[in-house]
Amino acid sequence: MPSKKYHHGDLKNALIKAGVEILSKEGIDGLSLRKVAQRAGVSHSAPYSHFPDKQSLIAAISTEGFNQLYAELDAAVLAYPKNPKKQLQQGALAYLQFALNNIDTFKIMFSGVLEKEKEYPAFVEISHKTFRRVVDVVKACQDAGFLRSTSSEMMAVAVWGQVHGIVSLALEGQISHSVLDHHAIQDLVSFAVEQMISS
Amino acid sequence: MPSKKYHHGDLKNALIKAGVEILSKEGIDGLSLRKVAQRAGVSHSAPYSHFPDKQSLIAAISTEGFNQLYAELDAAVLAYPKNPKKQLQQGALAYLQFALNNIDTFKIMFSGVLEKEKEYPAFVEISHKTFRRVVDVVKACQDAGFLRSTSSEMMAVAVWGQVHGIVSLALEGQISHSVLDHHAIQDLVSFAVEQMISS
DNA sequence: GGCATTATCTTGACAGTGTCAAGATTTTCG
């Protein structure tokens, strides 16, 4: 039960929410503990009652983001219960859409939360859960003959990497104008996925 | 001619070098303008004679990194002048190797240098040059029948995205242990590339 | 219900940061 009723009510979640808001309004560079605290209406070091350091708050924001990503991914897949090919296609587009709708949250999710510390088990868990969801879809595609029947896990890494790579490059502005003038990012992602399933 | 002989000699490049060293020894979080200045043996705001702000130094470091990446990529491709398939395979592995050998430089290269400012034309140039190199290899593969003959540029985005995605996920620790226990990262990249060329 | 314990929050401080202004020093060049 993480909600009580002392001074603030539910400061921990309020801080996460404030962090997400700052992230979407001012970007990663605008995210400071003190601003988060101010936006939540508490003093500058109140967050230390709930997070040992800034990295820990970032981990919590990232975990929240991953939960949302998983939910949207799952919804996209569940929309086509008997069509693995569509699951893969729409899952990839959902991944892209989440990134576009939550640019800086997406970036911070993949900005070194996992790197050193095993301190964030909730993050590790949702990350693994997401990967396993990809494996499931890949397996369904393999059973249906849309993907080669080699190691599902390797194939899942390839699929996730393919989508993640294009999305990341796009967010970084690395996709050349000579390409973007002719194709929307959605087209690039869809093309790459199509490339994978038409073996 | 960027080298003169006033106070320091060639401070601009010395700062870039100092930045790369700090990056490889202390990581991204350890990179501060003041530490870079100190390591170069100048006062804390000497860098402002050569870079308008920190982001500009990061852009210079990133540009340097991209130049090196291009060189290694090009060398890997040139090693197999008449074998497009090998060019693609070895190019992908060279990309991975560069990332592993220069982890934080690689990360900073793809950490928002291009995002807003068109202030860094040298960075944009080497970035585009690299992409065009990928397009060339893709074209050669298409001519040789190893890749589908649709838009070379879209295909190049797919190829780059595929390799970049797996490498990025690996650097972030996002590749599940259940996969890494059985396969080296090199295997994952090679598998994904193999997947693309065996149409 | 009262009270000690604990959780939560505030205040104040510290070192480190990016950045700017003013000035000193050196190089360059007419």
Next chain:
DNA sequence: CGAAAATCTTGACACTGTCAAGATAATGCC
């Protein structure tokens, strides 16, 4: 040689993450 420009230093400012000490409120035990 001397003026102008480039380069570097010193000092300052606001902002940051973090910690220590204390205030305040909620919890649970008697």
